[in-house]
Amino acid sequence: MSDVLFQNAKITKPQDNQPEQIKRIFPQISPVKDGDIVAVKIHPGELGNTTHLRPVIARTVVDLVIKAGGIPFVTDTTTLYKGMKLNAADLINGAAMNGFTHASMNAPFIVADGLRGGEARKIEINGEALDSITVASAIAEADSMIVISHAKGHPASGFGGALKHLGMGCLDRAGKIKVHEVGRPSIDPEKCVLCGDCVEICPWGAITPPDIDQSKCCGELSCADACPEEAIVPPQGATDRMQKRLGEAALGPIKALEGKIGYINWVYDLTPGCDCFSFSGERFVEDIGILASCDPVALDAATIDKIDEQMKLKGSSVFNVWGVDPWVHIEAAEKAGCGRREYKMKDLALYASKH
Numbered sequence: 446m447s448d449v450l451f452q453n454a455k456i457t458k459p460q461d462n463q464p465e466q467i468k469r470i471f472p473q474i475s476p477v478k479d480g481d482i483v484a485v486k487i488h489p490g491e492l493g494n495t496t497h498l499r500p501v502i503a504r505t506v507v508d509l510v511i512k513a514g515g516i517p518f519v520t521d522t523t524t525l526y527k528g529m530k531l532n533a534a535d536l537i538n539g540a541a542m543n544g545f546t547h548a549s550m551n552a553p554f555i556v557a558d559g560l561r562g563g564e565a566r567k568i569e570i571n572g573e574a575l576d577s578i579t580v581a582s583a584i585a586e587a588d589s590m591i592v593i594s595h596a597k598g599h600p601a602s603g604f605g606g607a608l609k610h611l612g613m614g615c616l617d618r619a620g621k622i623k624v625h626e627v628g629r630p631s632i633d634p635e636k637c638v639l640c641g642d643c644v645e646i647c648p649w650g651a652i653t654p655p656d657i658d659q660s661k662c663c664g665e666l667s668c669a670d671a672c673p674e675e676a677i678v679p680p681q682g683a684t685d686r687m688q689k690r691l692g693e694a695a696l697g698p699i700k701a702l703e704g705k706i707g708y709i710n711w712v713y714d715l716t717p718g719c720d721c722f723s724f725s726g727e728r729f730v731e732d733i734g735i736l737a738s739c740d741p742v743a744l745d746a747a748t749i750d751k752i753d754e755q756m757k758l759k760g761s762s763v764f765n766v767w768g769v770d771p772w773v774h775i776e777a778a779e780k781a782g783c784g785r786r787e788y789k790m791k792d793l794a795l796y797a798s799k800h
Contacts, residue, residue, distance in 0.1 A: 447740035447785060449747040450474070452793040454713065454732035463735065464505040467709070469793055470737045471509045474591075474707035479514030481588035481705075485552065486520055486610060488595060489540035492529040493723035496714035498595045500544040506591050506709070507552045515589070517552045519545065522581045522614060523562035525621050525665040527648045528723060533560045557581035562618030568700050572693035572781050574686070579620040580697045589705035590698070592741070596710050596748050598717040598729065601628075601666070602688055603771030604763050605719055606748050607708045607741035608778050612695035621663070624694050627686040628664035628679050632657060636676035643668040643677060685773050692777025695741065699783055710736045710748045717766050729766055730755045735793075742784030745775055 450473055452466045477483055485506050490497025503519055510517040521540070524530040529539030533556035540546075540554055547553055558564050558581035565579035566586070584590065592610050599605040613621060632643075634655040643652045647668050651661035655676075664687075669677040699706065712733035716726045733751050738744040749771060753762050764770050779786050 446787045446789050447738055447743035449736055449738045449743055449788045449790050450793045451747070451751070451790050452735045454734040464501060466735050466793065467502065467505045468509065470709065470735065471506065474709070474737045474739050475509070475513060476589040476705040476707050476739075477510055477513040477515040477591075478589070481515045483510045483515040483517045484520050484557070484584050484587040484590040485510065485517050486584065486590055486592045486615065487545070488610070488614060488720045489521060489545040490543045490720045491723045492539045492542055494543075494720050494725050496716050496725040497543065497720040498593060498711055500549040502593060502711060503545065504550045506593060507550050510591065511551070518555045518583070519550050519552050520555050520557045520583055522558045522616065523556060523618060524721065525618065525625065525648075525663045526667040526721065527646055528721070530721070531648060532562070555583055557583035557615070558617035565617035565620060566701060568697040570693055570696045570700065570781065572696070574690045575623065575693045578623060578694045578697040579617050580615055580701045581617045584615050584698055585701040587702065590702055591707050591709065593709045593711060595714070595720055596712040596733070596752070597715055597719060598763070598766040599719045600670070600767050600769065601684060602691060602774050603767055603769035604745070604749055606710050606745040608692065608695045608745050608774060608783065611698050611741060611783070612691040612693070612774070612778070615698040616694060620694065620697070624687060624690040625664035625666075627690065628666050628683040629659050629662045630657065630664075630666065630669055630677045630679045633676045633678055636674045638674055638676075640673065642671045642673065646671045684769055688774035689777040692774040692783070693781045695778045695783045696781045706739075708738055708741050708744050710744055712736060712748055712751065715752065738788070740784035740788070742775060742779045742786055743788035746786045747788050747790055
């Protein structure tokens with residue numbers, strides 16, 4: 446059973462602001478040793494998104510890493526969809542436009558998988574769905590890592606937290622494709638009106654309506670989201686199969702860094718969509734607070750439980766946000782050896798005073 450630290454979002458004193466909370470949390474979950482090169486993994490948000498993690502949270506962690514003797518860099522990886530994260534140049538520019546710069550964070554922003562997402566290290570994981578996965582090189586070659594995740598909904602995994610950050614956000618392009626490839630769709634010719642929206646959004650040139658070139662398709666499914674006629678159809682059961690791969694893939698960075706990872710879930714601005722969305726939807730639940738652990742499975746389980754405590758008051762749950770069960774990827778991660786779902790919640794103020 447793993448400890449999960451919790452700080453409620455309700456703040457009544459200046460000394461309980463979020464940076465001060467992070468300062469109390471950090472010693473309890475930090476793997477940083479003197480001289481470590483430390484990856485601070487974040488998602489800087491797609492351009493147009495306004496509810497992503499705040500730069501001040503990243504800056505607070507960076508300063509704590511420096512104080513502990515580490516050499517920090519803030520990092521993220523390229524994506525499979527069109528936007529400001531498709532390559533390293535755009536990702537750095539997009540992050541800067543959202544406020545993530547050396548000046549704001551006191552550390553360089555490095556794209557972990559290189560200019561076009563092809564720099565990685567292969568890690569054997571021996572899962573049921575995946576034998577191996579490719580972890581972005583700058584993450585795999587770091588000495589330790591702090592993962593700061595904005596908790597939110599996600600159309601493919603139901604919930605995005607620490608495990609989503611590991612099993613997708615820490616991978617290079619080939620690793621992301623390996624997780625997503627089970628979602629390669631087809632086009633229903635009876636629904637397709639040849640509008641071309643899917644062609645425009647696909648960065649890989651895989652679509653010539655009413656056909657999809659499966660050898661080029663990554664299975665990321667932004668094309669399906671863009672289709673106004675719902676003519677793009679993923680394979681039956683693709684969501685569950687993708688989630689199982691996601692959970693197993695999370696073991697890749699854990700093994701690469703030999704478990705030297707600490708996790709913080711920033712549970713504010715809980716929107717249905719991922720920070721990869723170029724807009725921010727209305728929050729589906731009130732702010733929860735900050736949770737942290739050395740176990741990403743326990744951390745995400747505790748975070749979902751905290752969210753569901755509020756949602757049950759409305760007769761709902763995280764599942765109802767997208768109709769996707771996030772426990773699928775959490776159970777897959779636990780089975781793969783990423784951690785344990787059982788946890789003991791500890792109030793941060795009480796825990797810090799005893800340790």
